[in-house]
Amino acid sequence: MSEVLINSLDSVIKNALDNYSFLSGASIRLLNKSENTTFVVEKPTTKNRWILRLSRPGYHTKTEIEAELQWMKAIRQNTSIIVPEPVAGNNGDYVQSIPDQTNQDPYYYTLFTFLDGIPPDENNFNSLLHYFRKLGEITAHLHNHVQQWVESNDIARPEWDFDTMLGQNPRWGRWQDGPDITSTQMSLFKHVVETISIRLKKFGKTEDRFGLIHADLRLANLLIDQEQIKVLDFDDSGYSWFLYDLASALSFIEHKPYIPALIAAWLTGYESLRVIPERDKEEIPTFIMLRRLLLLAWLGTHENSETAHSVVNDFTLETEILAKKYLLDFGTRFVVNTLSL
Structure with missing residues (x-):
């Protein structure tokens, strides 16, 4: 500000x-x-x-x-x-x-x-799993609501797609301007971005996969008041892939070793209300990588923010590690061989 x-x-x-x-x-x-x-x-x-x-x-x-x-x-x-x-x-x-x-x-x-409550305890692993299940359930509830709400396709909210995140019209800045990116990392991230673009085009924007979402539904945007869970901060809400809400739930912690457990907990909660086809689940790593590179762009344009100061030191290096794994799993053989991962 x-x-x-x-x-x-x-x-x-x-x-x-x-x-x-x-x-x-x-x-x-x-x-x-x-x-x-x-x-x-x-x-x-x-x-x-x-x-x-x-x-x-x-x-x-x-x-x-x-x-x-x-x-x-x-x-x-x-x-x-x-x-x-x-x-x-x-x-x-x-x-x-x-x-x-x-x-x-x-x-x-x-x-x-004003809503009473406190943020979920993110330092207790059992508590973290519990609230990620709840978060998945709440997210599914929101997605079901959107698909039943007639006005959901007509309100004037921005679109979060490849072009506005990592493409030619980035809302949060260019990923290339993220903090301390080396030439080697730049080449790696470029191949990752190209892979994400190809996979998202194939994934498509059909109404069962794409619609109005919160787009920042992290534990930090929940309040716990006894048994009630309250949702805050719809400022980033817009039109995007429903699975992007899962990726945003993992913001800034995508590299942590317990992420598979959090994803499983989130999916358990989500699928208690709304089924995700197995084919869609295969692209969860793509949406997580999409969000991670978007956050890299955000850090490049918000270097003076409290969040940037708390995560920036190792963020690009940790993103490199994630990017290498993503390409090994999803990149073409040519890209993998070229980068000697």
């Missing part, structure tokens, strides 16, 4: 409070700063809390944010999945904007109800 924005925090607060009359007298504090900046808003007199999300300029249009909220409302109305509720401002709109002062894209912000 830009320094200009942080220095303009007072104007952000004033603008927000002015647009929600019921927030008069509320306090506001920074919660998280990543793709968006989020704040906790609290009324001292009632202890009621909300989440205020300030979107990065240029990342989404107002129409795209409204479409995100439309899906969240449909989930609340038509499923048992617990997600935050968008809150309208004084003008009746759910997406507000900070007036453009610099001839750049405006800042859009949205208020949500």
